[in-house]
Amino acid sequence: MKELGLFLIFVGIISTALPMINPNGQYVFLNWMNNWGPNAAWAIRGGITLLGFVLWRVGGRRG
Numbered sequence: 001m002k003e004l005g006l007f008l009i010f011v012g013i014i015s016t017a018l019p020m021i022n023p024n025g026q027y028v029f030l031n032w033m034n035n036w037g038p039n040a041a042w043a044i045r046g047g048i049t050l051l052g053f054v055l056w057r058v059g060g061r062r063g
Helices: 003-019 028-034 038-058
Strands: none
Touching: 003 028, 003 038, 028 038
């Protein structure tokens, strides 16, 4: 679960940073989120990041 959590955190941060780095870029995944409206898109980005953090935190130790 920790690996999935880290992946979701990474995806959430990238999806948040890309529009700020290149606002004119066309990204398929980001356009899908933006079709729901700007507030819903930010909620999805935040939710992905938060879910990743929770999975990473709760994910137990390997060993």
